[in-house]
Amino acid sequence: MVIQPSSKIKVPEENFFDVPAFLTVSGQLHLEVMSGAFTQVFTFGPTFRAENSQSRRHLAEFYMVEAEMSFVESLQDLMQVMEELFKATTEMVLSHCPEDVELCHQFIASGQKGRLEHMLKNNFLIISYTEAIEILKQASQNFAFTPKWGVDLQTEHEKYLVRHCGNIPVFVINYPSELKPFYMRENEDGPQNTVAAVDLLVPGVGELFGGSLREERYHVLEQRLARSGLTKAYQWYLDLRKFGSVPHGGFGMGFERYLQCILGVDNIKDVIPFPRFTHSCLL
Template structure:
């Protein structure tokens, strides 16, 4: 009860306390309460406190011992001041501690509050000599990546994880505020939404599993997308979304690909316009990024100052300028007129590759661009036919962003039963997707949707080059640590 009441105090508030809260504050001076480092740094509970966390630095003087404790709640660590008689040889960099003492204002201008320790307990020892990270050394992402079980202890990666958490909350907030219903789409599925065949098959290891007896009656896979399940839901809800893990069995160790990553996917019913999709993509990007900037300012600064200097200006331009929209045909024309020596072909009908996407973004002022109306034949069966002969394009759209290339991909869905049936028959998929045809038979409406790679979004707003550095535990070809 006391903790809850104390939390109601405004951070940094200088107004006088009500009698009830004054009594609580007085009580707290007598009985230590547990507070997070972020709360202590705000002075929310001046008085007797208990701090739990990990030691980030230790400095011993003749009469006093100074060390900093961090519990992951803030980029900043809390300084602990203790008399020298509380010194302990086990108090080292990386050790876990519980400190009981008095939280008071600090005499130093760079830190508003500090704790005068009265008791220090070593909860977990740490061999600082063998510990791979040194507090005063800035380690490269490649070095840190070698220790997936320990890299959350570094400043930059703990900042990344707080940003990731806030970005997750921001995306959920955006969809909730705009009337979307969240759907938990399955991880195990019998569908190959993308049609690329890059699937992880799921098989049971139980003894009765054999050729004659399979756990599932049909081949099952880890999902590559929740789109088709969202389309099921779009027959009953006008706006739905999902946010969860997806899997691709790509034999790649590149900076852009993971075997397991997170996707944000949305589906909107009663829409016949690609512009309806681009508006949601752009608004979501802007809303989420502004919230991350507002709530994680210090953590974001870690990247803009030390990891990707100058990237703040790039993101500011993305937030302040409306995204450009060009057609696929215009994009091909731009590529063909360029002096770049591209590895992949730029003929009309060829799919855009990463090198093409990055060039187009640069050509358009290093700002996000939407590319619409792709060739019909290179898009999946569900993409709506524009019926614009002789070009024959689909109502599909990709969002390309600086440093990453494709961030979002979407399309209007083919709601016309006859056209959809013809395409599935041509692909030999009519029986497999008979349930999908049922969606068109029973109350179908024009609809469309898109998916956004969450890790690529983080790469985009932070300027991080390698996708393995924006996910807690990266999974890729030949690597599944932990």
């Protein structure tokens, strides 16, 4: 982000923090620190992604709910919290703001009310990344991006998977490790080399939640950082495991995408007052 200074303001040549600093893409790593003391923590605030996209579901600045929990040992535990958060929040919105929701359903997204009720009354489904790729390979639909193992899922793939599952939100778990960041816990699954990651895909939007178990094993994390050339930058993060850690995990949910999902709004730029995206930044 470049801000043009006033002629009266003297801009220092050195870094303000004495090191290069950037707008945050997530509060997760710092939440992990806090979860070591308070077990269950969350944050809700703006995050920033410099993704050169003009799509209907991407912004350069958006809000995200992030949670981190200690003593979480399985993706099932994590997915239960994610599903309950979605359902409890949605039911509260429906009970406290019925007129507002009905207005959107009536004039913006016909049929959304029934789809939302369908999501709330059914248990969310679970498939592995490997199963998802097989489903996509057998699809009669022609995709712009050919699905194959080891390649990330695209929006068109995510939306197809949700339709394939009967328009019920679906968790996709256990992604190839090369597709995910260094902090996700490696599965002990031999040559497949996957990590305990999970994405929640919902109708009309695609990915809404993203989360994982975190790598609490010191030497495993040390090796992954070394392979990625990130040891110096994240030495403080590695040191959290130096004298032992606990199994833990967490997730993030994009707030604007959540609004898209429950209201049936097609474009993410219509659910935030001042949308900022590539080539557009209202100051």
